[in-house]
Amino acid sequence: MSDLDFSKLETLSVSIDQHIAHIQLSRPEALNSMIPIFWHELPATVRKIDEQSAARVIVISSQGKHFSAGMDLSVFTQMGQDFVGEPGRRAERMRRMVLELQDSFNALESVRMPVLVAMQGGVIGGAVDMVCAADSRYCTQDTFFTIKETEIGMTADVGTLQRLPHLIPQGLVRELAYTGRNMGAQEAKESGLVNQVFADQESMLAEVMKIAAQIAGHSPLAVAGCKEMINYTRDHTVADALNYMATWQTGMFQMPDIQEAMGAAKERRKPVYQELHKNISGMQRK
Numbered sequence: 255m256s257d258l259d260f261s262k263l264e265t266l267s268v269s270i271d272q273h274i275a276h277i278q279l280s281r282p283e284a285l286n287s288m289i290p291i292f293w294h295e296l297p298a299t300v301r302k303i304d305e306q307s308a309a310r311v312i313v314i315s316s317q318g319k320h321f322s323a324g325m326d327l328s329v330f331t332q333m334g335q336d337f338v339g340e341p342g343r344r345a346e347r348m349r350r351m352v353l354e355l356q357d358s359f360n361a362l363e364s365v366r367m368p369v370l371v372a373m374q375g376g377v378i379g380g381a382v383d384m385v386c387a388a389d390s391r392y393c394t395q396d397t398f399f400t401i402k403e404t405e406i407g408m409t410a411d412v413g414t415l416q417r418l419p420h421l422i423p424q425g426l427v428r429e430l431a432y433t434g435r436n437m438g439a440q441e442a443k444e445s446g447l448v449n450q451v452f453a454d455q456e457s458m459l460a461e462v463m464k465i466a467a468q469i470a471g472h473s474p475l476a477v478a479g480c481k482e483m484i485n486y487t488r489d490h491t492v493a494d495a496l497n498y499m500a501t502w503q504t505g506m507f508q509m510p511d512i513q514e515a516m517g518a519a520k521e522r523r524k525p526v527y528q529e530l531h532k533n534i535s536g537m538q539r540k
């Protein structure tokens with residue numbers, strides 16, 4: 255997907271400035287509902303930013319009244335028509351499809367730079383799956399989160415039930431999943447799902463961009479190490495994670511960024527860091 259053209263995306267708009275990539279869900283007229291191409295465009299965009307741009311942090315926001323209404327309802331109608339044929343093969347196709355959809359949001363976790371999400375209005379169904387895979391979440395006071403899947407007769411399948419229990423208390427996850435009720439912004443803040451609640455989208459984006467700028471000012475290698483370690487620690491024991499940390503540091507602890515950070519502080523200037531490695535020649539993802 256290295257030839258992906260950002261200007262031709264159907265569901266997203268992308269801008270990159272001062273080491274900050276801003277991805278916006280750009281179908282406000284359809285409540286940013288998730289149509290099939292969205293699931294391809296999002297991971298391809300994130301991977302291209304990671305591999306081919308000077309961005310060091312990604313901000314995801316959306317245009318319009320709602321952050322996202324989740325899966326476009328027309329997809330369910332289409333799926334009803336597609337899922338025909340011999341049960342074993344049909345089940346295997348379904349399994350592969352769910353794994354592919356999961357992969358779309360896994361991209362937010364595997365990208366080397368932090369992903370900050372700024373939300374307003376409804377964050378529904380698949381959108382909850384998506385924002386759970388980000389590094390940090392921010393929202394406006396009118397935001398509400400809904401694990402809608404249960405209400406429409408299915409189990410959420412692209413990350414909410416796996417990641418949300420690491421973000422907020424188990425009992426609350428279970429209540430939200432079993433009931434499908436809305437969780438408002440204040441409750442999201444109190445439970446730790448979002449870091450901050452803002453009066454409106456403008457003040458939210460201004461603050462999130464400030465946080466992004468702080469991240470982008472640091473060594474991208476140091477920040478990537480933080481993300482790698484925090485992700486790894488979530489899924490392993492402390493002993494395993496400490497062991498991995500030591501091995502990581504054996505290779506990644508190098509003097510240039512440390513010298514640059516110290517030199518810049520002494521000279522009261524902004525540090526200038528080398529970008530992370532881009533594609534290895536001849537090994538580009540097709």
Ligand SMILES: CC(C)(COP(=O)([O-])OP(=O)(O)OC[C@H]1O[C@@H](n2cnc3c(N)ncnc32)[C@H](O)[C@@H]1OP(=O)(O)O)[C@@H](O)C(=O)NCCC(=O)NCCSC(=O)C[C@@H](O)C[N+](C)(C)C
Binds near residue numbers: 327376383406
């Ligand atoms: C989003 C919402 C809170 C907005 O409320 P509102 O009061 O501002 O607007 P509205 O009048 O309810 O909706 C405006 C229009 O937007 C349409 N709309 C709302 N949600 C839509 C959606 N998801 N897809 C297509 N159209 C959607 C409405 O039908 C309606 O169409 P109309 O103007 O032609 O009547 C409200 O419409 C709502 O709850 N919609 C239902 C959303 C919904 O069920 N989404 C699916 C969630 S489940 C999900 O995402 C599953 C997925 O993760 C699993 N998997 C990956 C395998 C597929």
